[in-house]
Amino acid sequence: MAVQTVASSTDISLGPAVALSCRECGERFPLGPVFACEACFGPLEIAYELPAGDPEGLRRRIEAGPNSIWRYAPLLPVPADVADKPNMNPGFTRLVKADNLARELGVTGGLYVKDDSGNPTHSFKDRVVAIAVEAARAFGFTTLSCSSTGNLAGAVGAAAARAGLRSCVFIPHDLEQGKVVMAAVYGGDLVGIEGTYDDVNRFCSELIGDPAGEGWGFVNVNLRPYYAEGSKTLAYEICEQLGWRLPDQLVIPIASGSQLTKIDKGLRELIALGLVEDRPYRIFGAQAEGCSPVSRAFKEGHDVVRPVRPDTIAKSLAIGNPADGPYVLDIARRTGGAVEDVNDEQVVEAIKLLARTEGVFAETAGGVTVGVTKKLIEQGVLDPSLTTVVLNTGDGLKTLDAVAPTTGPSAIIRPNLDSFREAGLA
Amino acid sequence: MAVQTVASSTDISLGPAVALSCRECGERFPLGPVFACEACFGPLEIAYELPAGDPEGLRRRIEAGPNSIWRYAPLLPVPADVADKPNMNPGFTRLVKADNLARELGVTGGLYVKDDSGNPTHSFKDRVVAIAVEAARAFGFTTLSCSSTGNLAGAVGAAAARAGLRSCVFIPHDLEQGKVVMAAVYGGDLVGIEGTYDDVNRFCSELIGDPAGEGWGFVNVNLRPYYAEGSKTLAYEICEQLGWRLPDQLVIPIASGSQLTKIDKGLRELIALGLVEDRPYRIFGAQAEGCSPVSRAFKEGHDVVRPVRPDTIAKSLAIGNPADGPYVLDIARRTGGAVEDVNDEQVVEAIKLLARTEGVFAETAGGVTVGVTKKLIEQGVLDPSLTTVVLNTGDGLKTLDAVAPTTGPSAIIRPNLDSFREAGLA
Numbered sequence: 001m002a003v004q005t006v007a008s009s010t011d012i013s014l015g016p017a018v019a020l021s022c023r024e025c026g027e028r029f030p031l032g033p034v035f036a037c038e039a040c041f042g043p044l045e046i047a048y049e050l051p052a053g054d055p056e057g058l059r060r061r062i063e064a065g066p067n068s069i070w071r072y073a074p075l076l077p078v079p080a081d082v083a084d085k086p087n088m089n090p091g092f093t094r095l096v097k098a099d100n101l102a103r104e105l106g107v108t109g110g111l112y113v114k115d116d117s118g119n120p121t122h123s124f125k126d127r128v129v130a131i132a133v134e135a136a137r138a139f140g141f142t143t144l145s146c147s148s149t150g151n152l153a154g155a156v157g158a159a160a161a162r163a164g165l166r167s168c169v170f171i172p173h174d175l176e177q178g179k180v181v182m183a184a185v186y187g188g189d190l191v192g193i194e195g196t197y198d199d200v201n202r203f204c205s206e207l208i209g210d211p212a213g214e215g216w217g218f219v220n221v222n223l224r225p226y227y228a229e230g231s232k233t234l235a236y237e238i239c240e241q242l243g244w245r246l247p248d249q250l251v252i253p254i255a256s257g258s259q260l261t262k263i264d265k266g267l268r269e270l271i272a273l274g275l276v277e278d279r280p281y282r283i284f285g286a287q288a289e290g291c292s293p294v295s296r297a298f299k300e301g302h303d304v305v306r307p308v309r310p311d312t313i314a315k316s317l318a319i320g321n322p323a324d325g326p327y328v329l330d331i332a333r334r335t336g337g338a339v340e341d342v343n344d345e346q347v348v349e350a351i352k353l354l355a356r357t358e359g360v361f362a363e364t365a366g367g368v369t370v371g372v373t374k375k376l377i378e379q380g381v382l383d384p385s386l387t388t389v390v391l392n393t394g395d396g397l398k399t400l401d402a403v404a405p406t407t408g409p410s411a412i413i414r415p416n417l418d419s420f421r422e423a424g425l426a
Numbered sequence: 427m428a429v430q431t432v433a434s435s436t437d438i439s440l441g442p443a444v445a446l447s448c449r450e451c452g453e454r455f456p457l458g459p460v461f462a463c464e465a466c467f468g469p470l471e472i473a474y475e476l477p478a479g480d481p482e483g484l485r486r487r488i489e490a491g492p493n494s495i496w497r498y499a500p501l502l503p504v505p506a507d508v509a510d511k512p513n514m515n516p517g518f519t520r521l522v523k524a525d526n527l528a529r530e531l532g533v534t535g536g537l538y539v540k541d542d543s544g545n546p547t548h549s550f551k552d553r554v555v556a557i558a559v560e561a562a563r564a565f566g567f568t569t570l571s572c573s574s575t576g577n578l579a580g581a582v583g584a585a586a587a588r589a590g591l592r593s594c595v596f597i598p599h600d601l602e603q604g605k606v607v608m609a610a611v612y613g614g615d616l617v618g619i620e621g622t623y624d625d626v627n628r629f630c631s632e633l634i635g636d637p638a639g640e641g642w643g644f645v646n647v648n649l650r651p652y653y654a655e656g657s658k659t660l661a662y663e664i665c666e667q668l669g670w671r672l673p674d675q676l677v678i679p680i681a682s683g684s685q686l687t688k689i690d691k692g693l694r695e696l697i698a699l700g701l702v703e704d705r706p707y708r709i710f711g712a713q714a715e716g717c718s719p720v721s722r723a724f725k726e727g728h729d730v731v732r733p734v735r736p737d738t739i740a741k742s743l744a745i746g747n748p749a750d751g752p753y754v755l756d757i758a759r760r761t762g763g764a765v766e767d768v769n770d771e772q773v774v775e776a777i778k779l780l781a782r783t784e785g786v787f788a789e790t791a792g793g794v795t796v797g798v799t800k801k802l803i804e805q806g807v808l809d810p811s812l813t814t815v816v817l818n819t820g821d822g823l824k825t826l827d828a829v830a831p832t833t834g835p836s837a838i839i840r841p842n843l844d845s846f847r848e849a850g851l852a
Contacts, residue, residue, distance in 0.1 A: 067493055067518070088785055089520060092493070094546070099512060100590065118544055120520070120785065122823070158785030164526065168851060173838050181826050184833045187782025189851050192838040203841040210843055212852035356613025359514055359546065359584030397548070397823045400607050407610045412599050412618040415629040417636055425594060425615050426638035 012138050017077035020225055021047040023327070031077075033139050033222040043323065044225045046077045048269075055274035059244065062236075067092045069127055069233040075269060076233070077226050078134040086162050087133055088155075090126035091233050093118040095241040095389070100357035101370075105377055109248065110387040113370075114238055115360050121182075122395035123316075123363070124259065125155035128230030132219035133163050135226035141217035143168055144188075145207075147200040150179050151316055151394055156219055157186035168216070170200050182398070231259040235266025238389050239276050246270075246281045248386035251373045253365045253393055254285045254294050254339070255317045257324030264331045283331050284382060285339035286372035288312035288347060288364075294325045298332060298339035305329070313344045313402045314364040316394055338381050342371035344402075350374065351396065351403055363394030364402050438564050443503035446651055447473040449753070457503075459565050459648040469749065470651045472503045474695075481700035485670065488662075493518045495553055495659040501695060502659070503652050504560040512588050513559055514581075516552035517659050519544040521667035521815070526783035527796075531803055535674065536813040539796075540664055541786050547608075548821035549742075549789070550685070551581035554656030558645035559589050561652035567643035569594055570614075571633075573626040576605050577742055577820055582645055583612035594642070596626050608824070657685040661692025664815050665702050672696075672707050674812035677799045679791045679819055680711045680720050680765070681743045683750030690757045709757050710808060711765035712798035714738035714773060714790075720751045724758060724765035731755070739770045739828045740790040742820055764807050768797035776800065777822065777829055789820030790828050 012031045020029040024042025035044055051058055051074050058074065065071030069091030070083040083089075094115045102111035119126040129152070136144055144160040144167045146152050153169045160167035167188030171180070172195065184190040193200045207213035208222055217223045239246060246267060252260040264283055270276045287295045290312030297305045305325030310318035322328070332339050342350070347364055350371035355361050362370065369390050376382035396403070411423040420426065438457045446455040450468025461470055477484055477500050484500065491497030495517035496509040509515075520541045528537035545552040555578070562570055570586040570593045572578050579595045586593035593614030597606070598621065610616045619626045633639035634648055643649045665672060672693060678686040690709055697704045713721045716738030723731045731751030736744035748754070758765050768776070773790055776797035781787050788796070795816050802808035822829070837849035846852065 086523075086525060094515060097512075100588065115546075118546065120541075120544065121787070122548075122821075154787075158781070158787070160785075161782050162526065162785035171835075173835075177830055178826055180835065181830045181833045182787070182823065184835060185778065185781045185787050185822065185829055186785055187778065189836040190834075191846070191849070191851065192835040193841050194838065195841045199841040203843075203846075206843060207846065212843060212847060352611065352613065355584070355611045356587050359586075359588035359612055361547070361580075361584070361608070361611050395548075395823070396611065397608065397821070400604055403611055404603055404607045407607045408616075409597075409599075409606065409610060409618040410615040412620065415619045415621045415625040417629075417632060417638060420617070420629075420633065421638060423617070425617065 013079055014077040014134065014138055015073060015080055016048045016050050016075065017046045018049050019047045020044040033135070033217065035222055035224045046225055046229050050075060050269060050273060052273055058273065059275055062240065069130060069230070072233055072236045075236065076131060077229055078131060082134055086164065087130050088120045088126050088159050088162060090119045090130050092237060095238060096358055096360060098358050101354060104353065104357055105374055105384070107377065107384045107388060109383070109385045112247070112389045113354065113358060113360055114234060114389055114391050116391070116393050117360070117362065117395035121154045121158050122398065123151040123155065124231070124234065124393040125151045126159070127233050128227045129155040129159045129219055131230040132217065132223040132227040133159050133165070135223045136165065136217035139217065141215055142166060143216045144219065145169060145204070145216050146219045147197070147204045148183070149175060149197055149315060150398065152220065153183035157183055157188045160188055161186040170204055172197050172200055228258045228262055231262035232266035232269070234259070234391065235263045236270065239267070239270055244276055246276050246279055247389040249282045249284065249382055249388040251284045251286055251369045251388065251390045253317055253369050253391060254287050254322060254328055255319045257294060257322045257328040260285055261324050261327045261331060281335060282337040283335045284337045284372065284376060285328050285332055286369045287339065287341040288314035288317055288368050289341045289343040291318045291320060292341035293320065294322055294328050295339045295341040297325065298329055303329060314347055314368050316363060316365045317368060338376065340372045340376055342368060342375055346371040348402055348406065352407070354392070355396070360392060361396030362392040363396055364399045365394050366392030367402070439505055440503040440560065440564055441499060441506055442474045442476050442501065443472045444475050445473045446470040459561070459643065461648055461650045472651055472655050476501060476695060476699060478699055484699065485701055488666065495556060495656070498659055498662045501662065502557060503655055504557060508560055512590065513556050514546045514552050514585050514588060516545045516556050518663060521664060522784055522786060524784050527780060530779065530783055531800055531810070533803065533810045533814060535811045538673070538815045539780065539784060539786055540660060540815055540817050542817070542819050543786070543788065543821035547580045547584050548824065549577035549581065550657070550660065550819040551577045552585070553659050554653045555581040555585045555645055557656040558643065558649040558653040559585050559591070561649045562591065562643035565643065567641055568592060569642045570645060571595060571630070571642050572645045573623070573630045574609070575601065575623055575741060576824065578646065579609035583609055583614050586614055587612040596630055598623050598626055654684045654688055657688035658692035658695070660685070660817065661689045662696065665693070665696055670702055672702050672705055673815040675708045675710065675808055675814040677710045677712055677795045677814065677816045679743055679795050679817060680713050680748060680754055681745045683720060683748045683754040686711055687750050687753045687757060707761060708763040709761045710763045710798065710802060711754050711758055712795045713765065713767040714740035714743055714794050715767045715769040717744045717746060718767035719746065720748055720754050721765045721767040723751065724755055729755060740773055740794050742789060742791050743794060764802065766798045766802055768794060768801055772797040774828055774832065778833070780818070781822070786818060787822030788818040789822055790825045791820050792818030793828070
């Protein structure tokens, strides 16, 4: 694996992060822009020395922090002064107590929607990119990059602009104009690649190993171990917003599976640090039927996830070969959860259900989690008497096409009272 | 003026709000769903008994409150327990320290962007609608309504859904599909009217006086005095986020002019309550050239605003006959500010400038304020050595068409390194 370590490891000051550790063999490596184990090629993740021993002090410190993910800086691979640097300050989004939705679904134990559409570029990607930016700064990278088909492109473009980094984002050349505009408006370089998303990914891997990519931080490749940690903040926020309490059940979308595994990691950290009481929680993964390799493996009792070719309107979840699939299966089984999927029609219904009950207009990924929650309750798998948190990771404005064909005016009338009365809406 | 007072005035408990007061003749009326003075037909606004005498205690109370506009409940026409009711919890959006933009514009005294795209439906309208919902509940209204061409429709639909109120929103029948979807997705009734926006407005006024509109709260008509107060929260948040300090200069967009007048009202309240030090501030109004009746009146030294027919891409500001225009002129002149306008090309440039410097993708209205800020600095009217706050009241995702024609990829390449090198982006 070709790697450019621009800054040497001894310069690196990323708060409580002390090393990279292989998730397969446990081998440790110094902090650097690497993502795979030299020994076994397993994925690397961050190892920490977390501030243990004084949970009350830590809780107070967090509560006195900024209204962003930086309140959790003591638990993240970022410098202590991160909040003072120009960044997007994502996170601390609303945890919506969804009583109307709970009534419709028959949930009596408390139902919450963690609504990440409130992030600066309106998806959870702002969290992970913000951490990647700090890693990029630490390693002396001057260009921030990624391959993307949507949310990530905007998050990288915006974060790089504000951080004063150059950005160069790669997308398939034939994306819809709206997505291209959202990715290009921040003024960084946007490169359309003649090929599929897989071609784009392959090209990015090539570029990392080439002099042309020197000084480049690919948030979801060579910065991935850092980037992925951003999802832990969802766990922290949910627990803090519940009054420093673990939810009983969480329903989390699965794309690569990284978010789900990091939320589990975050919850376990909170327990280990004594910030929440140690009690069981169940994690449920949600996929779209048209891209449900993890759900299929779960149902078939397999440990291995067989890749599929995605075909679903939930494009932000359409990863046919999810890197963290096996870890997701582990977590669902270990916690007594499950992985389930819903079809596109159910996704659209669920988007509308959430919108009309709670005023939250979710991206298709949010339709997947709400739809799966409904299905799991109907199946008796998810316990409606327990506190349940459902994630909405993106914004309906970005996937208007999903609901447009079935969402329109109740009536068209002439501008007078007779015409209004005829429409039967009075 | 026909009015249905569903609940009697003695039932009404809206916190510190004690009466309605005519902005022209000062006559007072009991709290109710009325908006024009019986004596002189002047517009009504809320009169308060605010919690004076203990600024330190009030400040602590606010700081301990929720991360939404409800932290300012003691200063708003809402019940004390408002935060416990199902509502959208808007506000407390980011105040972005815009150092990159400041450098480009030559501002040395501190430049901030108040970014209201972070609200639940991504515009400042969530603030005003949230207050209107409380008035609707207080008056026993069961249907929430408005005329709208965009942001307001979504804000009303979402807020009503969550509050458990019915909604019925009126729009011109020929809006773009995207806007229709955003308004309809929350499941309330959406009625397309065959006619212009003026026809829609006229129809709504008719409906208020008709039995068919009984029990209906039109947020921007019979609930307008309450609704308008929501904009005060922008003033409160800006000052609190600056460390309980008045900014020296504010640049605020003008549609009806209501927002600007209420921000001024909010600033004066903070001074009167001793929450901020009393020092001069200047308020600047921003319009699009294609709908600049207030700017024209300001420049010509008139007190009267002559209506125009709007023709601009800044559609959320396209009110040709702004009701609060004369008050805006007063405030700009009283505070030593100004009113200025920029053309559509400058609006687009300013949207891109803000996006590439700060990672904030603004609606056209945000392009207007940033563009006017730039112009006023170039003219020597806005003092770059003073602390300046520029408002972005909406989200670029809702006005993609404005930037789409001039925003695209830097290059289209084949998925290989040679093709990338040829593009000159390495």
